[in-house]
Amino acid sequence: MYSSELIKGTLKTIILKLLKNNGKMYGYEITQRVKELTNNKIQITEGALYPTLHLLEKEGEVEAETETIGKRVRKYYTITPKGKVTVDLKVNEFVDFMNTMKFLLDFELDVGHAAK
Amino acid sequence: MQLSDEHIAFILDDIKAKGIVIEDLQNNLLDHICCIVENEMPEGEDFYKFYGCIMPRFFKKDLKEIEEETNNLLTFKNYYAMKSTVKISGIISAFLILSGSIFKTMHWPGAGFMIMLGGLLFSLIFVPLMIVLKFKDDETTTDKWVFTFGFVLAIVAALGIIFKVFHWPYANFGMRWSVTLFLFGYIPLYYFTRIRRPETKFNTTINMVLMMACGGMMYALFNLHPSTGVQESVNASYDFMQQHTIQVCKANEVLYAKKASYLTSNRFGQSSINLYQKIDSIKAFLIASTDKIPLEKAKQISLSDVQGVNDNASLRNVFENSSNEFSLQALEREIYAYNELVAELFPGNQEKLIAINQLQFRNTILSVVLYQLSQVQWQVVSSENSYLAALSD
Incomplete structure (x- = not known):
């Protein structure tokens, strides 16, 4: 399992990407899907998930619809067109970041890449 | 496990009691907890015991953190x-x-x-x-x-x-x-x-x-008063105007004395005298109210002896915002009536009209108001004088 510091910076990207690929999802479903896809290596905590979902909703990156199930209300989230643009930018940024980190932390010393 | 309504009510109450106020967040957490119980609770385990075990995974210290984190993110x-x-x-x-x-x-x-x-x-x-x-x-x-x-x-x-x-x-x-x-x-x-x-x-x-x-x-x-030099020159101008106004008044009295009919038969003369006296009484009233002295004494006093020449607070109360016979309202009524008569008797004779809109009576200090009142008096007696002079020719 990765540390929460590592996950925190990428949480928005993870949520938006999941919503982009899977259509509408609710909170618990998101945590479970992440667990499943990463073999339990990434576990999104509820304490981080819901504040981020609220922020994404306020920023207009996702929109929510509610469904009443018995005595409780379930909130489904879907990505908006704005969110789709953001997620592509974020994924690209993250890939770039990983490449930079790879070089910085000297996993593979790639001089040609560094000179670029 | 299928949750009963009591279980759901219990969870919701607990979430609320632990400080989650945002309704949206309450619903999120309620559904999330219900999902965990429904999917992860082993068969035959006590709901309340299981609930107690899963709650700590939502926070480090207490559940309120989620609400605080949400608020922080939203206000960030x-x-x-x-x-x-x-x-x-x-x-x-x-x-x-x-x-x-x-x-x-x-x-x-x-x-x-x-x-x-x-x-x-x-x-x-x-x-x-x-x-x-x-x-x-x-x-x-x-x-x-x-x-x-x-x-x-x-x-x-x-x-x-x-x-x-x-x-x-x-x-x-x-x-x-x-x-x-x-x-x-x-x-x-x-x-x-x-x-x-x-x-x-x-x-x-x-x-x-x-x-x-x-x-x-x-x-x-914040020396908010006019400088001494300015004040003295205002006093001197006021005294000068007063003296000359009085001289013209005396000249008018001589003309009236020549022929009694000048006084009784002319509306302009009457109106001029009325307005002049009205302004005299307003001036005395304003000085008396500002300096808190008797009206009789206020009538005699010269501007350089008035204590409250720079006052504007009591002026606002007794003159601007008042509606008694010595107020700005009353004065304006008199001046309008005078101007109407002038317009009727001397059509086209603009210089006899009192330009009330050019006089500054609001938001100012006592010496300015007194000076301008004297100016109006001067204009009134001068117009009266030229009229009487024309009559006697």
Whole structure:
């Protein structure tokens, strides 16, 4: 399992990407899907998930619809067109970041890449 | 496991009791917990025991953290927007006030507008936002309140200055009180709350000296009365006008004495005498009310002996905002009636009309009002004199 510091910076990207690929999802479903896809290596905590979902909703990156199930209300989230643009930018940024980190932390010393 | 309504009600109540206020978040958490129970609770396990076990995974210390984190995230963006608004409004207001002051010194048009806009931006956007930001900072509560007190004084002072520039009422009140409280309230508070801290000791002393200097200068600039020279020249002009008015009055009396019919048969003469006497009684009333002296004494007094020549507060009460027989309202009624008669008797004779709109009776001091009242008297007796002279030819 990765540390929460590592996950925190990428949480928005993870949520938006999941919503982009899977259509509408609710909170618990998101945590479970992440667990499943990463073999339990990434576990999104509820304490981080819901504040981020609220922020994404306020920023207009996702929109929510509610469904009443018995005595409780379930909130489904879907990505908006704005969110789709953001997620592509974020994924690209993250890939770039990983490449930079790879070089910085000297996993593979790639001089040609560094000179670029 | 299928959750019963009681279980759901229990979870919701617990979430609420643990400090989650945002309804959306309550619903999120309720559904999430229900999902965990439905999917992860082993067969035959007690619901309440399982609930107790899963709750800690939602927080580090308590459940309220989620709500706080949500609020922080939601206000974080505002925080940056606020900071940039503070910067922009600060720069614009400083620019406007400085340019406005230069324009004012050079008597160029637009100065008042610039100062007002700059001052309003400063006092209604820049400083209030600074207060909000101050409360978000990690400073001590004492510091937050001390600075807030200072900021509120800055708002009052800035509004006072705007009011002063536009000659609006209560400007002196705002300016005087804000600077007094700044000098004798804020600066000592600032000094004593910071001087004991080694890291702020030096800066505190420097800032205090600078603030004392600025506050002191502001205080010195608030000599809100006309200078002695100006006052004396107003007194001299008033006395001069009084004397000449009285001389013309006497000349008129001589003319009236020549022929009794001048007085009885002419409406203009009657109206002139009425208005003249009305103004005399208003002047005496205003002096008596301001200086708190008997009416009879007020009738005899010269302007240089009136104590409250620079008064505007009691003037506002007894003259501007009053409706008695000595009020501005009553005077205006008389002047309108006089002007109507002039227009009827001397059509096309504009110079006999009293230009009431050009007289400054509002938002001013007693000496200015008295001087202008005398000016009206002078015009009335002069017009009366030329009329009588024409009759006797």
